[in-house]
Amino acid sequence: MRITARLAVIAVLGLAGAAGFGALGIWQVQRMVWKRDLIARVEARIHAAPVPAPGPSLWPGVAAQDYLRVTATGHFEHERETLVQAVTELGGGFWVLTPLRAADGFTVLVNRGFVPPERRRRDSRAAGLPEGPVTVTGLLRPSEPGGAFLRHNDPAAGRWYSRDVAAIAVHAGLDGAAPYFIDADASANPGGWPVGGLTIVRFRDHHLVYALTWFALALMVVLAAGFVLRWEWRRRPAGAEP
Structure with missing residues (x-):
């Protein structure tokens, strides 16, 4: 394989890997925004004044009223x-x-x-x-x-x-x-007995850590691809066809 073609393959694979990890990082940021909005809404609900328990006419959308x-x-x-x-x-x-x-x-x-x-x-x-x-x-x-x-x-x-x-x-x-x-x-x-009030209201929110991990992997792929490209370019035989 010509050196130019080999370098192009390495560059494409590096960019594809970085794009994939970057997309996962962006997805985790979106999940973080969604999760924190959910937490804020739940906190508002559990501390609000109680409302009448939903009757039959409101049952179709009741799943969205958790907490x-x-x-x-x-x-x-x-x-x-x-x-x-x-x-x-x-x-x-x-x-x-x-x-x-x-x-x-x-x-x-x-x-x-x-x-x-x-x-x-x-x-x-x-x-x-x-x-x-x-x-x-x-x-x-x-x-x-x-x-x-x-x-x-x-x-x-x-x-x-x-x-x-x-x-x-x-x-x-x-x-x-x-x-x-x-x-x-x-x-x-x-x-x-029974003892009430034991509901656990807790949501895992590790999305920022996950996002930073994916972004770090994307950066590592870019750096690794750059290193390989530079090494391949330097080791090409003198006068070799591009």
């Missing part, structure tokens, strides 16, 4: 509660998801909070099972379908690893259930 602070009034259906395995700052145990028959006519699952294994049975926390009207305030959360990592929900065996609203509603025989659930706030329940 919206909402309130709902109704009656709990404790006999239809579902326990979902959980690991929290209080240790391992279960989330207690109880249907709330809202005064507006629909049903919404409420994650009332955490209970340890010894409080799994309802009769072990009878004081925390209100029978009359209740008002719940918490964060709107979208359904978590499919189960957890390497663990699938098994409704028949009563083993739940994720808060799959649709599956829980079918298993519990709930009609007109909202496609979201409410993570109850830290308001104390009679008897101390």
Whole structure:
């Protein structure tokens, strides 16, 4: 291969590599902007005054309202509660998801909070099972379908690893259930159980580090290609055809 052709191939490969890494860096910058906008919106939602839990007419777009602070009034259906395995700052145990028959006519699952294994049975926390009207305030959360990592929900065996609203509603025989659930706030329940307010609001934001890494790789490719080009040019035989 002539020296000119060889140098052209090296230059093209270098530019292609640098362009690819540079594009990945730009993509990470865009992701960073999106993520920080999301964090700002969520922070505004969780500290805002609660709004009524969305009714059926608002369900189509409810997935975009994650972490919206909402309130709902109704009656709990404790006999239809579902326990979902959980690991929290209080240790391992279960989330207690109880249907709330809202005064507006629909049903919404409420994650009332955490209970340890010894409080799994309802009769072990009878004081925390209100029978009359209740008002719940918490964060709107979208359904978590499919189960957890390497663990699938098994409704028949009563083993739940994720808060799959649709599956829980079918298993519990709930009609007109909202496609979201409410993570109850830290308001104390009679008897101390379940313990609410354990929602973790945390977003990973390493996009700037990733972007700088890709840009650094792009620069390294440019420098490496320049070094090779210079070396190839210098080592060409005297009088060689270009």
